[in-house]
Ligand code: NAP
């Protein structure tokens with residue numbers, strides 16, 4: 178069969194077994210690992226990805242013992258009773274024709290637990306507890322626990338294990354000088370510091386025999402002070418190969434590193450050059466990772482010889498059928514991961530079940546099903562933003578007749594603003610996917626068409642879904658109609674020419690986005706240009722610097738504009754932003770010298786600019802333009818008139834609730850409503 182992505186489709190021969198293609202689904206914690214009935218749900222989740230064509234799946238991390246758990250109630254695999262529970266997962270994946278490895282993850286000093294252990298008694302900047310330094314006997318016991326975990330994984334039917342040796346977890350803590358101050362045979366010089374991971378891999382290989390996959394996730398670029406040098410990375414890789422690893426996977430950046438590695442502003446495949454550099458040094462297959470989210474990019478990584486396999490994780494939350502669609506020549510039907518982290522990583526940090534902003538079914542495979550309706554209805558959906566589109570395509574997929582009304586000339590709603598923000602270009606992919614699905618499901622799209630009461634009266638819709646979204650709030654400030662005032666919608670829609678001195682009123686998600694837009698060189702975006710990105714964040718592409726960063730200055734150029742980002746609250750700016758991305762936005766704006774003003778009272782706007790007070794101090798921000806990003810209000814003018822008719826009327830997305838309006842909620846609401854109709 179001729180494949181659209183021939184290199185990606187090639188089997189990978191491991192000697193004792195063959196992986197059917199070059200696609201590895203990278204490890205992701207979903208929250209189901211600890212949930213009641215979680216393993217049954219996980220089984221469905223992984224089964225869908227195996228059926229979707231993934232060559233090799235790696236589970237979320239399981240601790241080899243109590244000390245290695247990320248928090249006291251986190252999942253571990255150290256008893257045969259626990260191993261038995263995994264059988265439902267391995268069986269489901271094998272039935273679907275896939276292969277699956279269990280990831281063994283010892284968090285070391287990253288544990289949110291007073292039981293945390295580490296090579297040395299040094300607290301991590303991102304963890305609340307100072308770890309206990311493992312005594313020599315404790316190191317031996319920990320290695321034994323890794324082995325036991327691998328043996329149990331084998332008994333549960335897994336095809337192998339992945340030893341998590343990157344991201345700053347226990348193994349990394351042994352390897353780095355920064356975190357290993359031991360004086361015994363496990364610390365001191367480099368050979369001693371890498372003794373722990375080598376011993377782990379050697380001991381696992383000895384215990385599980387030859388015909389069992391051992392993936393070692395190797396930290397190739399630590400991105401922290403005193404991380405490994407490139408020569409040390411090569412030495413470790415060679416030793417790990419000798420110790421018995423089947424495959425080496427790439428790890429980029431410790432969790433405590435202050436450099437984005439997977440967020441949406443990281444260019445696609447930004448770090449595959451690191452894997453490529455190791456390629457000629459070792460013989461076992463190498464896996465490239467980070468921000469690979471389309472089959473084109475994945476194919477080019479393999480075809481150009483950068484790696485033997487490609488790991489993608491979040492793209493499989495967004496679309497379980499990514500691989501099958503790619504190989505069937507239907508790449509344009511893939512629901513692409515936009516690297517927003519909003520429903521996956523942010524959820525995990527908030528101790529909620531992971532899902533996906535663009536695919537609410539992710540991790541809910543056992544609970545949500547798109548089933549054909551037995552009573553097809555005629556449905557009008559008003560508004561082709563994310564909520565309306567999701568409702569329309571899901572209802573149509575179930576067999577309803579759906580008309581989707583949009584007063585503008587294009588679909589996408591607020592996504593059309595988001596896609597213009599530097600670093601958010603991936604939103605274009607969701608709009609492309611929506612177009613495909615509207616066509617595929619047979620939704621009748623009526624662009625440039627305003628739905629009104631007359632339309633409703635003259636048609637025979639039995640159900641109307643109002644997804645009219647939001648409009649920007651106009652704050653009550655003296656002089657708000659002054660010509661210097663521009664709304665964020667007008668700014669992003671009409672792109673008017675603005676002066677160099679700008680004040681932004683409101684610093685929520687949109688205020689931050691607008692500040693990034695106005696402070697950027699829109700021609701040269703680092704989110705699209707790998708070299709620019711590496712330069713801006715101070716990463717040494719030649720890999721000469723220790724940890725990839727030592728002595729390299731980040732170089733985010735200050736904005737040519739003088740920008741004030743204002744809020745009335747007296748709290749830190751960007752508190753409402755995502756847990757895993759807020760710090761990146763704050764750092765970027767700080768480096769661009771955007772002035773963040775908190776505790777602001779807006780007095781008036783006139784020819785001089787924006788007059789404010791901060792406490793007892795009065796100030797005039799002498800600016801050319803003032804951009805309003807003061808939150809949202811629902812567009813609901815159709816609700817009452819439509820409710821007077823004899824039809825079912827439902828509100829979703831921003832039209833239902835403007836505060837905290839976000840695409841994640843909007844899309845999920847559209848999806849769930851359409852499942853009920
Ligand atoms: P928002 O997050 O609710 O922020 C509104 C801002 O306006 C706040 O800074 C608020 O701060 C200010 N404000 C509210 N009422 C005001 C008034 N009457 N006068 C002056 N200032 C006022 O709303 P948004 O920025 O429009 O974002 C909407 C949603 O889009 C967010 O909830 C988010 O989910 C999503 N979004 C997220 C991101 C992201 O995470 N990167 C990006 C874009 C959009 P004060 O009250 O302190 O002045």
Ligand code: SF4
Nearest residue numbers: 514517518521533534
């Ligand atoms: Fe990707 Fe965002 Fe979905 Fe996470 S929530 S998988 S980052 S699209």
